[in-house]
Amino acid sequence: xxxxxxxxxxxxxxxxxxxxxxxxxxxxxxxxxxxxxxxxxxxxxxxxxxxxxxxxxxxxxxxxxxxxxxxxxxxxxxxxxxxxxxxxxxxxxxxxxxxxxxxxxxxxxxxxxxxxxxxxxxxxxxxxxxxxxxxxxxxxxxxxxxxxxxxxxxxxxxxxxxxxxxxxxxxxxxxxxxxxxxxxxxxxxxxxxxxxxxxxxxxxxxxxxxxxxxxxxxxxxxxxxxxxxxxxxxxxxxxxxxxxxxxxxxxxxxxxxxx
Amino acid sequence: xxxxxxxxxxxxxxxxxxxxxxxxxxxxxxxxxxxxxxxxxxxxxxxxxxxxxxxxxxxxxxxxxxxxxxxxxxxxxxxxxxxxxxxxxxxxxxxxxxxxxxxxxxxxxxxxxxxxxxxxxxxxxxxxxxxxxxxxxxxxxxxxxxxxxxxxxxxxxxxxxxxxxxxxxxxxxxxxxxxxxxxxxxxxxxxxxxxxxxxxxxxxxxxxxxxxxxxxxxxxxxxxxxxxxxxxxxxxxxxxxxxxxxxxxxxxxxxxxxxxxxxxxxxxxxxxxxxxxxxxxxxxxxxxxxxxxxxxxxxxxxxxxxxxxxxxxxxxxxxxxxxxxxxxxxxxxxxxxxxxxxxxxxxxxxxxxxxxxxxxxxxxxxxxxxxxxxxxxxxxxxxxxxxxxxxxxxxxxxxxxxxxxxxxxxxxxxxxxxxxxxxxxxxxxxxxxxxxxxxxxxxxxxxxxxxxxxxxxxxxxxxxxxxxxxxxxxxxxxxxxxxxxxxxxxxxxxxxxxxxxxxxxxxxxxxxxxxxxxxxxxxxxxxxxxxxxxxxxxxxxxxxxxxxxxxxxxxxxxxxxxxxxxxxxxxx
Numbered sequence: 001x002x003x004x005x006x007x008x009x010x011x012x013x014x015x016x017x018x019x020x021x022x023x024x025x026x027x028x029x030x031x032x033x034x035x036x037x038x039x040x041x042x043x044x045x046x047x048x049x050x051x052x053x054x055x056x057x058x059x060x061x062x063x064x065x066x067x068x069x070x071x072x073x074x075x076x077x078x079x080x081x082x083x084x085x086x087x088x089x090x091x092x093x094x095x096x097x098x099x100x101x102x103x104x105x106x107x108x109x110x111x112x113x114x115x116x117x118x119x120x121x122x123x124x125x126x127x128x129x130x131x132x133x134x135x136x137x138x139x140x141x142x143x144x145x146x147x148x149x150x151x152x153x154x155x156x157x158x159x160x161x162x163x164x165x166x167x168x169x170x171x172x173x174x175x176x177x178x179x180x181x182x183x184x185x186x187x188x189x190x191x192x193x194x195x196x197x198x199x200x201x202x203x204x205x206x207x208x209x210x211x212x213x214x215x216x217x218x219x220x221x222x223x224x225x226x227x228x229x230x231x232x233x234x235x236x237x238x239x240x241x242x243x244x245x246x247x248x249x250x251x252x253x254x255x256x257x258x259x
Numbered sequence: 260x261x262x263x264x265x266x267x268x269x270x271x272x273x274x275x276x277x278x279x280x281x282x283x284x285x286x287x288x289x290x291x292x293x294x295x296x297x298x299x300x301x302x303x304x305x306x307x308x309x310x311x312x313x314x315x316x317x318x319x320x321x322x323x324x325x326x327x328x329x330x331x332x333x334x335x336x337x338x339x340x341x342x343x344x345x346x347x348x349x350x351x352x353x354x355x356x357x358x359x360x361x362x363x364x365x366x367x368x369x370x371x372x373x374x375x376x377x378x379x380x381x382x383x384x385x386x387x388x389x390x391x392x393x394x395x396x397x398x399x400x401x402x403x404x405x406x407x408x409x410x411x412x413x414x415x416x417x418x419x420x421x422x423x424x425x426x427x428x429x430x431x432x433x434x435x436x437x438x439x440x441x442x443x444x445x446x447x448x449x450x451x452x453x454x455x456x457x458x459x460x461x462x463x464x465x466x467x468x469x470x471x472x473x474x475x476x477x478x479x480x481x482x483x484x485x486x487x488x489x490x491x492x493x494x495x496x497x498x499x500x501x502x503x504x505x506x507x508x509x510x511x512x513x514x515x516x517x518x519x520x521x522x523x524x525x526x527x528x529x530x531x532x533x534x535x536x537x538x539x540x541x542x543x544x545x546x547x548x549x550x551x552x553x554x555x556x557x558x559x560x561x562x563x564x565x566x567x568x569x570x571x572x573x574x575x576x577x578x579x580x581x582x583x584x585x586x587x588x589x590x591x592x593x594x595x596x597x598x599x600x601x602x603x604x605x606x607x608x609x610x611x612x613x614x615x616x617x618x619x620x621x622x623x624x625x626x627x628x629x630x631x632x633x634x635x636x637x638x639x640x641x642x643x644x645x646x647x648x649x650x651x652x653x654x655x656x657x658x659x660x661x662x663x664x665x666x667x668x669x670x671x672x673x674x675x676x677x678x679x680x681x682x683x684x685x686x687x688x689x690x691x692x693x694x695x696x697x698x699x700x701x702x703x704x705x706x707x708x709x710x711x712x713x714x715x716x717x718x719x720x721x722x723x724x725x726x727x728x729x730x731x732x733x734x735x736x737x738x739x740x741x742x743x744x745x746x747x748x749x750x751x752x753x754x755x756x757x758x759x760x761x762x763x764x765x766x767x768x769x770x771x772x773x774x775x776x777x778x779x780x781x782x783x784x785x786x787x788x789x790x791x792x793x794x795x796x797x798x799x800x801x802x803x804x805x806x807x808x809x810x811x812x813x814x815x816x817x818x819x820x821x822x823x824x825x826x827x828x829x830x831x
Contacts, residue, residue, distance in 0.1 A: 136534065150482065158331070160477070160482045161475075161488060162421055164420060164421055166490060167490075171530060172534075187425075188424045188425070191439075
């Protein structure tokens with residue numbers, strides 16, 4: 001038993017010591033989307049459209065290749081790059097969320113779209129997924145390996161659920177509150193990373209490879225237009241003001257720098 | 260263990276209140292000044308006054324003291340995504356969390372004080388106040404008793420569900436995903452070594468294990484294995500078998516196609532009901548029935564899995580190798596066993612627990628190696644040792660330490676005195692600046708797996724390679740998260756700096772171990788206290804027994820450590 005006593009002594013000692021600090025990557029504070037206090041869905045006729053292109057400004061950083069540490073046959077078949085910053089031709093910035101911050105009335109969600117996020121080649125697709133509050137997201141497993149779907153929600157209940165290699169489709173319970181974007185990880189394959197935004201209204205878009213986004217059926221009016229990007233941050237402190245006319249189209253481009 | 264507590268608590272409650280609320284766990288009182296006081300006095304230096312886990316003592320600790328503001332609790336009897344019950348919090352505060360620096364407060368705080376502090380820590384996270392319904396608890400009904408058959412089924416599930424990814428083939432925490440895991444605060448973390456029940460945070464009773472993998476361990480990478488994580492959720496065992504057959508067919512007839520589609524629909528329905536339930540939708544009686552039937556299959560499997568995990572560990576933490584458990588090398592005539600000889604199975608290993616070295620810089624506050632287990636035989640001319648220890652990763656120096664530039668690798672050192680102290684009053688061998696006599700050392704490194712270097716050391720940082728290296732025979736293996744090191748040496752050597760061995764004499768022995776992947780290097784390592792071993796005299800020869808020596812050595816170490824603490828405190 002003496003040795004156990006010793007162990008507790010060791011711990012005691014540890015407590016009163018002022019040693020070296022840890023070098024954990026501090027969880028760089030993730031900026032959040034801003035949601036309206038309330039939202040009422042109704043039919044929108046003759047709404048306007050907001051569209052534009054998001055570009056990356058600054059020296060093009062080198063793509064970070066991911067280190068594949070296991071299940072090489074499936075995960076390492078092709079080279080994989082960190083999708084935190086994907087810049088395409090003409091500096092087009094992919095995976096930027098562009099959205100209306102202060103809309104309180106507008107169209108309903110398009111109930112027909114299937115909400116799916118795939119795990120394929122040990123990478124999540126899409127990298128940024130918009131999920132309406134109250135709707136189930138289905139996780140797909142196109143790999144014949146085990147994954148665990150770890151969603152770091154804090155307003156909603158956090159999720160960490162094993163999706164075994166034989167489970168093609170795993171629907172997840174719908175959440176009740178708007179939140180995000182929250183980080184999604186697979187701990188089994190530590191490099192896998194994605195984002196989910198749980199949103200209360202349908203005026204959210206994610207830019208494609210060309211950096212393009214479109215928000216349709218926006219009731220005429222003046223709104224705050226926000227963006228969010230994993231590596232470039234957000235403009236929720238100073239959003240763009242934008243006026244939409246009935247049936248009209250407005251263009252708003254963005255140029256984002258690394259935060 | 261946990262049960263015992265619940266019982267004593269119930270007795271207390273019954274005794275004081277005389278209420279017959281046998282089936283209900285207790286709830287904490289409203290948060291009060293008293294709870295705050297207890298917290299600030301006993302918990303805040305680790306968990307921080309605001310509950311952010313950033314108290315003054317937190318810096319060196321891994322896992323870090325819990326940040327209560329995020330509402331992530333590891334040890335719960337509640338389902339995945341739920342907060343713990345008050346009883347869960349009370350129990351963990353009472354018992355502490357083995358394998359971490361979280362102490363148990365059973366004796367230091369009264370039950371009342373513990374309930375008050377439960378109420379107080381709940382105020383750090385708004386989720387407790389906001390929750391509308393009581394948390395859903397994991398049902399422990401229908402426990403399947405431990406049996407070999409059950410363990411066998413559980414073993415299959417361990418692979419099927421993918422526990423093996425993190426916990427490794429035989430549960431030593433050495434799965435292929437183990438080296439890259441981080442917790443919710445981005446600190447590195449390791450999967451539990453399932454063969455060491457005493458290092459489990461939340462107890463290693465079968466019920467504890469069952470709750471841990473069904474509910475998951477929030478804040479850690481360990482996922483929850485809820486109903487639909489299991490293969491063919493919603494089907495009976497027979498249906499599941501049939502579907503597997505169908506899925507394995509090369510070609511399906513239309514009827515087969517039809518049959519398998521029906522199974523898929525049935526599974527979808529069950530999953531749908533399970534999700535409705537989580538989302539708070541009221542279930543109809545028929546749905547509830549369907550859900551219960553589906554869960555019955557899952558719970559049966561889960562008990563088998565829990566029985567399998569339970570089968571991986573000894574019933575209790577082994578006793579350290581002192582007193583009756585002292586290491587006795589067995590005499591055999593003729594050849595000594597080789598590393599993979601079946602003869603090793605005939606002798607029980609002795610257990611030498613390791614602790615982090617924290618007296619001299621650099622220190623190891625977060626040790627990853629639990630103990631060295633040792634077996635030994637000798638004959639008329641030689642002695643052989645088998646050293647066995649668990650290490651989750653095989654590290655041979657591919658990476659280097661940032662401060663020293665030296666390669667990080669796994670290693671083991673075995674220490675003996677150069678001369679055996681004669682009798683209990685003799686000066687003790689050198690230990691961390693305490694003793695006076697030099698130490699004779701065997702140093703083995705993973706990068707040179709068939710070599711042991713002999714050293715003479717006069718201080719923890721003052722070891723010299725001996726000029727004359729004795730003829731040591733060495734073999735080692737690393738399999739499934741476990742090292743085996745086999746060392747054979749002549750009982751007597753010509754070298755004056757070597758230890759000479761004689762039957763019947765109690766010889767001090769101590770160990771240091773390095774886990775390269777945990778940043779162990781130089782004095783940043785794990786150590787044992789001094790123990791003794793003896794070449795068990797051949798029956799009929801004279802016996803010398805020095806049990807007091809062992810006691811004195813261990814005591815000496817404690818005094819030494821205490822003195823070191825005092826020294827350091829008076830400096831700062």
